[in-house]
Amino acid sequence: xxxxxxxxxxxxxxxxxxxxxxxxxxxxxxxxxxxxxxxxxxxxxxxxxxxxxxxxxxxxxxxxxxxxxxxxxxxxxxxxxxxxxxxxxxxxxxxxxxxxxxxxxxxxxxxxxxxxxxxxxxxxxxxxxxxxxxxxxxxxxxxxxxxxxxx
Numbered sequence: 482x483x484x485x486x487x488x489x490x491x492x493x494x495x496x497x498x499x500x501x502x503x504x505x506x507x508x509x510x511x512x513x514x515x516x517x518x519x520x521x522x523x524x525x526x527x528x529x530x531x532x533x534x535x536x537x538x539x540x541x542x543x544x545x546x547x548x549x550x551x552x553x554x555x556x557x558x559x560x561x562x563x564x565x566x567x568x569x570x571x572x573x574x575x576x577x578x579x580x581x582x583x584x585x586x587x588x589x590x591x592x593x594x595x596x597x598x599x600x601x602x603x604x605x606x607x608x609x610x611x612x613x614x615x616x617x618x619x620x621x622x623x624x625x626x627x628x629x630x631x632x
Contacts, residue, residue, distance in 0.1 A: 484509040485536055485599075485627050487516050489528035497521075498618055508627045510536060517620035520562050520607035524574045527565070527606035532599035539596045540605075540625040544589035545580050564621050565606040566595065574606055580621075598630045 490503040499519045508514050518528055532538050543564050561581035565574040578590040597603055607621035 483533050484512075485514070485530065485532050485538055487528050487530045487605075489516075489519060489526070491519055491521060491526050492523070494523075510627060510629050512627050514538060514540070514625040514627050515622065516605075517622050518564070518605055518607040520609045520619045520621060522609055524565060524606050524608055527567070527574065527604040530597075530603045530605060532597055532601045532603070534600040535630050537596060537598045537628050537630040538603075538625060539628065540593050540623055542589060542591045542593060542624045543578050544622045544624075545619065546588070546622075562607055562609050562619055562621055564590075564623065565604075565608055567604045568597070569602055574604065574608070595625075 485508045486505060487508075488503055488505045491497060491499045491501050493501040499521075504519075506516060516528065519526070530538065545562060561579055563576045563579040566577050567574045577593060577595065580588065580590075605623060607619070609619065
């Protein structure tokens with residue numbers, strides 16, 4: 482059985498602050514899942530997650546770095562970032578968790594409970610409320626588990 486694969490490639494646009502090479506990680510059954518989603522103002526920069534038959538991905542939590550968020554707010558005049566999710570069945574990117582600098586009390590969200598059983602391809606995106614102006618990176622870190630699917 483092959484492992485779960487996540488890929489993110491940021492499109493090369495004027496002012497892009499990330500390396501535009503594709504980032505890929507693979508996770509096998511029983512492994513802890515973690516991936517820093519690079520945030521942009523574009524849902525099209527979402528990471529693609531291929532979950533093969535026989536595996537289940539459970540996303541438990543997400544976080545942003547306190548210093549990263551502080552720098553982002555100072556430099557970009559933006560206020561937040563949203564973790565968004567879409568599936569093959571519904572291609573629309575829907576917000577799962579939003580961090581707002583002025584309103585959110587915590588830099589993390591626990592108990593997300595997103596479970597997806599393969600074979601499936603889902604998309605995860607970190608979408609900021611405003612584009613970057615001067616170059617302050619902001620990642621949304623997602624954490625979970627990869628387990629054998631229950632049939």
